[in-house]
Amino acid sequence: MADLTGGMGVDACFFAQQFQRVTYVEAQPDLVALARRNFDVLGLRNINAIQAEAEIFLQQTADSFDLLYLDPSRRAARSRRVFQLADCRPDVPALRDKLLETAARVLVKTAPLLDLRLAATQLGPVARIWVVSVGQECKEVLYLLEKTAPPFEQVPIEALCIGPTTRSFRFTRAEENAASPVYSAPQHYLYEPDAAVLKAGAFKSFATRYGLGKLHPHTHLYTSTAYTPEVPGRVFEVEQVLKYDRKAVQKALPEGRAQVTARNFPDTVEKIRKKLGLEEGGDRYLFGATGATGRLLLICCRRALDITGAGPPSLHA
Numbered sequence: 001m002a003d004l005t006g007g008m009g010v011d012a013c014f015f016a017q018q019f020q021r022v023t024y025v026e027a028q029p030d031l032v033a034l035a036r037r038n039f040d041v042l043g044l045r046n047i048n049a050i051q052a053e054a055e056i057f058l059q060q061t062a063d064s065f066d067l068l069y070l071d072p073s074r075r076a077a078r079s080r081r082v083f084q085l086a087d088c089r090p091d092v093p094a095l096r097d098k099l100l101e102t103a104a105r106v107l108v109k110t111a112p113l114l115d116l117r118l119a120a121t122q123l124g125p126v127a128r129i130w131v132v133s134v135g136q137e138c139k140e141v142l143y144l145l146e147k148t149a150p151p152f153e154q155v156p157i158e159a160l161c162i163g164p165t166t167r168s169f170r171f172t173r174a175e176e177n178a179a180s181p182v183y184s185a186p187q188h189y190l191y192e193p194d195a196a197v198l199k200a201g202a203f204k205s206f207a208t209r210y211g212l213g214k215l216h217p218h219t220h221l222y223t224s225t226a227y228t229p230e231v232p233g234r235v236f237e238v239e240q241v242l243k244y245d246r247k248a249v250q251k252a253l254p255e256g257r258a259q260v261t262a263r264n265f266p267d268t269v270e271k272i273r274k275k276l277g278l279e280e281g282g283d284r285y286l287f288g289a290t291g292a293t294g295r296l297l298l299i300c301c302r303r304a305l306d307i308t309g310a311g312p313p314s315l316h317a
Contacts, residue, residue: 001067002103004054004090009035009047011069016044019066024049025057054090058098065103072110085110085122093122099145100125106145112138112199117152117173125149129157133196136163136234141199153177159196159232167232169197171205179204183292184213184223186238186299190287191222192261193233215297216290219264227304236285236301244288244296249276252300257282264290 001019003012006026012035016022024039024047026032032051039047050057054070072088085093092099092108099106105127110119112131120126120143127149130142149155158170181204193206198220207214210231212222227235242248250256257279260269265288272288273280287299 001069002057002063002065003069004057005069005071005073006035006049007031007071009038009049011071012047013038013042013044015069016047020046022047023063023065025052025054027051027053055095058095058102061102063102066105068099068103068106070099070106070108072108085114085119093124096124096145100147104146108143108145110141110143112141114141116141116157116199116201119143120152120155126152126155129155129200131157131159131196131200132162133160133194133199134162136161136194138195138199157200157202159194159200159202161194161196161232167194167230169194169200169202169206169209169232171200171202171209173201176202176205179208181207181212181214183216185291186215186241186297187213187223187225188238189224189227189304190236190238190299190301191224191228191231191233192236192263192287193220193222193231197232214292216264216292216294219289219291221263221287221289221299235304236287237304239284239300239302242298242300244275244298246276249278249286249298253278253282253284253286255282255284258284258286258300260286260288262288265296 001015002023002025003015004025006012006024008031009024012022012024024035029051032049036049070092072090072092116129123143123145125145125148126143127146128144132140153173156170156172158168161167191212197206203220207222210228212224215221240252242252260272262269283302285301289297291297
């Protein structure tokens with residue numbers, strides 16, 4: 001394989017553990033020197049380091065590869081941060097045909113802000129997509145290009161949620177479009193999907209896969225009467241559902257503190273805290289959300305389970 005955006009060589013070091021031969025390509029001579037030193041210290045004898053622009057390497061190489069990997073630079077002139085694929089360097093959409101002439105597969109890592117469908121359209125024949133989160137924060141999206149690929153609706157999309165226990169959710173847009181979740185008022189447990197699941201767009205299929213009720217078509221919170229294991233995300237035990245009213249909330253939370261989240265709610269977290277007179281913190285969680293009937297809800301919870309996979313505690317023992 002070849003890593004065409006070699007940088008410090010960190011990715012190449014890991015690829016070298018899986019591939020017989022790795023070609024590391026980087027344009028900046030100081031980075032090439034550092035990477036060569038790293039490869040030598042780590043005893044990675046199967047990496048060949050080349051100083052070249054990715055575009056020049058592709059034009060000049062006579063080799064064919066099983067995989068090409070690119071993590072395009074997301075900084076333009078004057079260190080301005082960019083996100084669109086055509087603004088990154090190298091410009092992967094412009095190189096697409098040459099990339100697929102040179103390798104059977106091309107793996108591209110992008111910023112998580114890009115829309116998945118738009119990015120897949122620009123990249124071309126995308127065969128698989130991974131959305132990666134670490135500690136419930138979405139970090140990267142990876143697209144696997146092959147010479148032939150299914151329509152976007154049939155492309156497997158996997159939300160990979162990395163934490164103390166790594167979990168994943170795999171689906172297709174066709175499955176998402178066909179899913180018909182049950183809409184429900186908050187029950188005993190409330191589920192907040194991992195950021196990777198939400199970025200991947202698994203809204204309805206998330207509910208049907210785990211047999212959960214969904215609070216509202218546009219409220220991506222889920223609920224069940226009995227605890228459902230293996231859900232990638234945070235789980236809470238519902239204590240009560242409150243009116244969006246300062247007096248009611250202060251009675252339920254006399255300590256005046258809660259960790260507030262807004263999901264499909266007209267006010268921001270800051271406005272909710274100000275209106276209700278709440279400070280941030282404590283062991284209570286308050287979700288502002290729109291319910292199935294369109295009513296505004298404040299769901300008061302305690303944390304019941306996280307992505308570590310430990311069993312739900314008895315909060316009322």
